[in-house]
Amino acid sequence: MYTKDHWDNVYATKDFNSVSWYAPHLDKSLQLIEEICPDRAAAIVDIGAGESTLVDDLLLRGYGDLSVLDISATAIEFTKRRVDQLGDKSAHVNWHVGDITQYKFGPKQFDLWHDRAVFHFLTDPAARAAYVNTVRRSVKPGGHVLIATFGPDGPLQCSGLDVVRYDQKKLQQVLGDGFELLGSEITSHLTPMGSNQQFLYCWFRVGR
Numbered sequence: 125m126y127t128k129d130h131w132d133n134v135y136a137t138k139d140f141n142s143v144s145w146y147a148p149h150l151d152k153s154l155q156l157i158e159e160i161c162p163d164r165a166a167a168i169v170d171i172g173a174g175e176s177t178l179v180d181d182l183l184l185r186g187y188g189d190l191s192v193l194d195i196s197a198t199a200i201e202f203t204k205r206r207v208d209q210l211g212d213k214s215a216h217v218n219w220h221v222g223d224i225t226q227y228k229f230g231p232k233q234f235d236l237w238h239d240r241a242v243f244h245f246l247t248d249p250a251a252r253a254a255y256v257n258t259v260r261r262s263v264k265p266g267g268h269v270l271i272a273t274f275g276p277d278g279p280l281q282c283s284g285l286d287v288v289r290y291d292q293k294k295l296q297q298v299l300g301d302g303f304e305l306l307g308s309e310i311t312s313h314l315t316p317m318g319s320n321q322q323f324l325y326c327w328f329r330v331g332r
């Protein structure tokens with residue numbers, strides 16, 4: 125099954141709060157975004173946002189230049205409908221449907237790139253290289269990249285798909301030159317099924 129079909133099928137058949145990656149709020153992401161990028165005018169993109177509430181929470185915290193991308197149009201439609209309920213604030217969000225390994229945001233560049241639980245699905249080195257090229261094109265020089273993957277003791281699969289687990293050294297190596305590691309943190313995610321998944325958050329500054 126193509127990646128897009130896989131994810132559309134997941135979002136068409138499962139309740140938003142029953143998937144293993146569900147959390148009512150992405151608290152660790154929110155905390156780090158506010159620390160790394162306190163400027164409410166910053167351009168922030170959430171890669172592979174799915175149906176997460178991160179965009180709602182950023183709007184409610186006053187961020188005013190948000191972009192949301194996912195490969196699944198089903199997920200984007202669901203999230204957009206929810207965000208529309210926030211009224212005028214929803215006008216601050218640009219919606220994108222596409223595969224991040226091939227996507228072009230056009231001339232727009234971001235101050236902060238956020239990815240929770242997407243990069244680790246790229247098991248093909250060529251797809252990882254394409255992702256990194258997209259980051260280089262899309263993030264302003266001096267901007268930041270915040271990526272959360274499964275950690276060294278995290279699961280080997282998610283949503284029935286193989287994943288790659290990372291420690292900070294391995295993630296830094298895959299991103300390559302031009303990404304300065306500013307910090308990292310191991311966290312634990314409690315799934316709706318009651319199990320714990322180890323995540324690694326790493327944040328980088330993109331070279332000027």
Ligand SMILES: C[S@@+](CC[C@H](N)C(=O)[O-])C[C@H]1O[C@@H](n2cnc3c(N)ncnc32)[C@H](O)[C@@H]1O
Pocket residue numbers: 127131145146147150171172173174175176193194195196199222223224225239240241242245282
């Ligand atoms: C495990 S979910 C995480 C969703 C969200 N980031 C969160 O933390 O709740 C992975 C998400 O990545 C999206 N995705 C997977 N591969 C992708 C790709 N190549 N390009 C864009 N989105 C992708 C899926 O549709 C799904 O919404």
